Amino acid sequence: MTAMGVREIREVGAAAFAWLSAHRGDFALGEEALTADGHVDTSWKPLGELAQTCTSVRAHTPPSDPLYACASDLLRFAWQQTGRGELLLRLQRLEPFATYPLEIYSVFAAAGLRHPGYEAAAATTARTRGWRLTEQEPTRRLGVLRAERRSGIHRPEQAAQALRRTWLGGLPEPWTFERSSGYALTHVVFHLTDWGRTPAGVPADLAAYLAHWLPPWLDTCLDAGMWDLSCELLIVAASLPDPPDPAALQDAWTRIARAQYDSGALPEQAPQDAAGADEEPDFLRCYHSTLMAAFAAAQTVNRLTGERDGTGGDGRGPHLDGIHNRYGGQGVPG
Structure with a gap:
């Protein structure tokens, strides 16, 4: 891919970060964050995903890059929203067997932001049979083990x-790929590679399988206007042991760039009718896809240019699996 192509990909990421910075207030925790009936999907989940993306971008971006400073600023904001970990400790006491507090905390811990009191409380719970025997889907279990x-x-x-036991780990028939399996496979790769930091973490048989089938799956998602999943698949493409084929990425990034609004927001899904094409979706319908565009751009540029990772810490994690369900550590991967 030409230098111009790399620059254009980076511009997609920079525009996404501009939107994220402008909307940081929408990621703030409200008063319901610690209530029993609070909506986790609209409070802790977006904040944790913001932290994960910023941690990952820092890990794949040189400290001299302005995007590194932007990611660091948003990561500090997210940590401050948790009371520097104190709210996570309170959450642990309120819901000791829910795993989403640990998954969120682990993102900060990976970046060197730690709360000893939370870690002690979580370790106590993790020693119980109730925690160890919680039934979870295999992809989810991978994420929890990494968070631990x-x-x-x-x-x-x-x-x-x-x-x-995951969909990807079983090397399924490629024609069984669909939206849910797509999100599941991206999360498996995220866990295996620490969000692209260790491509060698993908076993050889899975790497060969993905190298063959990821391109047509990505084309299918792009044709369907599934921008969020497409960005996750682009992260996977740039996280495999062999660097991605630049020519194969050109069309994908051109389509992502065209779907991005001038503000930097990227909708999760292309609008179903032309009338809604000019109307930017609300926060909840574009924040995650915009996060994924930011990270996919950083990861792709990093692999295509051969730049070394920054010093931003371990970027392990996905969209935070399992936050959807508050109890018993259950959840919907991806």
């Missing part, structure tokens, strides 16, 4: 066992 390790919790369960 990042937070200083270690137990003998092997991630490899959970991996082979």
